[in-house]
Amino acid sequence: MIRSILTVFLALSSALVCAQTQAPKEVEAVYPDAHALYLDLHEHPELSAHETQTAAKLAERFRSIGYEVTEHVGGTGVVAILKNGAGPTIMLRTELDALPVEEKTGLPYASKVHTKDDAGRDVAVMHACGHDLHMGAILGTAEIMARSKNTWHGTLMLIGQPAEEAIGGAKAMIHDGLFTRFPKPDAAVALHVGNELPAGMVSITPGIYNTNSDSIRITLYGKGGHGAAPHTTVDPIVMAARTILSLQTIVSREIKPGEMAVVTVGYIQAGTKNNIIPDHAEMGLTVRTYKQDVRKQVLAAINRIAKAEAAAAGAPQEPLVERYEGTDAVYNDPALAERLRTPLEAALGKNNVVTAPPITPSEDFSYFVEQGVPGFYFSLGGADPEKYAQAKASGEQLPSNHSPLFAPDVDPALHTGIVAEVAVLRNLLQGSADQFKKFGATPQP
Numbered sequence: 537m538i539r540s541i542l543t544v545f546l547a548l549s550s551a552l553v554c555a556q557t558q559a560p561k562e563v564e565a566v567y568p569d570a571h572a573l574y575l576d577l578h579e580h581p582e583l584s585a586h587e588t589q590t591a592a593k594l595a596e597r598f599r600s601i602g603y604e605v606t607e608h609v610g611g612t613g614v615v616a617i618l619k620n621g622a623g624p625t626i627m628l629r630t631e632l633d634a635l636p637v638e639e640k641t642g643l644p645y646a647s648k649v650h651t652k653d654d655a656g657r658d659v660a661v662m663h664a665c666g667h668d669l670h671m672g673a674i675l676g677t678a679e680i681m682a683r684s685k686n687t688w689h690g691t692l693m694l695i696g697q698p699a700e701e702a703i704g705g706a707k708a709m710i711h712d713g714l715f716t717r718f719p720k721p722d723a724a725v726a727l728h729v730g731n732e733l734p735a736g737m738v739s740i741t742p743g744i745y746n747t748n749s750d751s752i753r754i755t756l757y758g759k760g761g762h763g764a765a766p767h768t769t770v771d772p773i774v775m776a777a778r779t780i781l782s783l784q785t786i787v788s789r790e791i792k793p794g795e796m797a798v799v800t801v802g803y804i805q806a807g808t809k810n811n812i813i814p815d816h817a818e819m820g821l822t823v824r825t826y827k828q829d830v831r832k833q834v835l836a837a838i839n840r841i842a843k844a845e846a847a848a849a850g851a852p853q854e855p856l857v858e859r860y861e862g863t864d865a866v867y868n869d870p871a872l873a874e875r876l877r878t879p880l881e882a883a884l885g886k887n888n889v890v891t892a893p894p895i896t897p898s899e900d901f902s903y904f905v906e907q908g909v910p911g912f913y914f915s916l917g918g919a920d921p922e923k924y925a926q927a928k929a930s931g932e933q934l935p936s937n938h939s940p941l942f943a944p945d946v947d948p949a950l951h952t953g954i955v956a957e958v959a960v961l962r963n964l965l966q967g968s969a970d971q972f973k974k975f976g977a978t979p980q981p
């Protein structure tokens with residue numbers, strides 16, 4: 537056991553050393569700029585759809601290195617174009633937004649920012665999803681691509697997308713003419729940092745990369761009254777409690793074992809005082825699935841159960857079941873993913889490029905793919921390799937994205953992000969645009 541742990545640790549350490557020593561001079565040359573932007577953004581995060589300073593900083597830097605920059609695309613979105621002769625148009629995307637999370641990493645550059653959210657509540661703000669690192673990486677990549685125009689041809693399109701966390705920014709950019717006012721890309725690329733992989737490594741997931749996400753709000757209607765006279769009421773709190781438990785049988789009893797589905801009731805709100813039975817209860821759900829047919833089955837079951845539990849309780853009115861937000865799974869064109877494995881292995885070392893199964897969080901990068909643009913979305917290791925090896929050995933989980941403790945191991949992760957993005961872009965920005973026609977963009981199998 538100890539020997540195998542040691543082997544994993546040594547393998548990871550050597551992988552890391554390898555990635556670091558191999559970081560080419562061109563990456564070292566741009567790293568200080570990328571790192572400085574990362575620190576600045578980490579300390580000054582902004583919430584979804586309010587990324588005004590963030591977008592302005594990114595736009596200003598893209599402009600200063602020779603990109604043609606358009607701001608305010610779909611809200612705070614940024615589009616930066618660098619033309620370099622005939623050839624394909626390739627899009628690389630970063631997100632701009634941070635989260636309402638109070639940072640507890642203890643880092644010297646930890647965010648202390650507080651702001652009002654859209655509901656007027658005071659919230660702390662933190663780059664708890666690593667979008668600051670994505671922005672640092674895209675800046676480094678932008679500089680390298682601008683300095684090495686002899687290594688590629690075509691049109692490079694960098695975008696800073698707002699409101700990814702609210703699943704709205706990609707759609708807003710498309711509706712604001714992202715693919716009509718600007719060249720429509722022949723392929724689109726993005727990465728995401730996380731602790732599922734040690735820094736220095738990347739992973740590729742051909743096919744379905746992540747989940748379909750659906751946000752559901754259920755409002756159950758009862759009959760209010762005195763808490764001491766339940767016989768004069770229909771209690772929506774008891775109705776809600778029963779509904780929550782019944783909803784948990786969808787995955788355990790209705791979905792075929794082995795198929796992926798998550799049904800989480802993330803909040804329940806009802807009542808004001810202990811001796812009042814309220815007249816309604818509201819709950820919010822998140823539903824995640826990989827496949828469309830499983831998604832349909834789960835959503836239908838939620839609807840059926842909510843209505844049936846209300847009927848069983850003698851509710852005076854059918855519940856309202858609303859799907860108020862949703863996004864499709866990100867689909868990685870398998871042939872494109874396989875093609876890009878080669879340049880990633882060449883740039884990072886064969887051992888630093890692995891294949892990973894789909895993940896459960898969601899992403900609105902799928903909106904770009906659904907416009908008929910083949911996509912390549914890959915994962916960037918963010919975990920301190922030593923901590924990663926220790927956690928693997930002890931079975932504990934490192935803080936996930938969105939945790940107040942989420943802190944990528946910046947130095948290796950940012951280097952690797954830049955190296956990986958440049959390798960992928962140079963591979964795609966060769967030959968003619970026609971080669972991409974063979975990559976289907978059918979996102980949903």
Ligand SMILES: [Zn+2]
Nearest residue numbers: 665701937938
């Ligand atoms: Zn996130």
Ligand SMILES: [Zn+2]
Nearest residue numbers: 665666667728
């Ligand atoms: Zn994210």
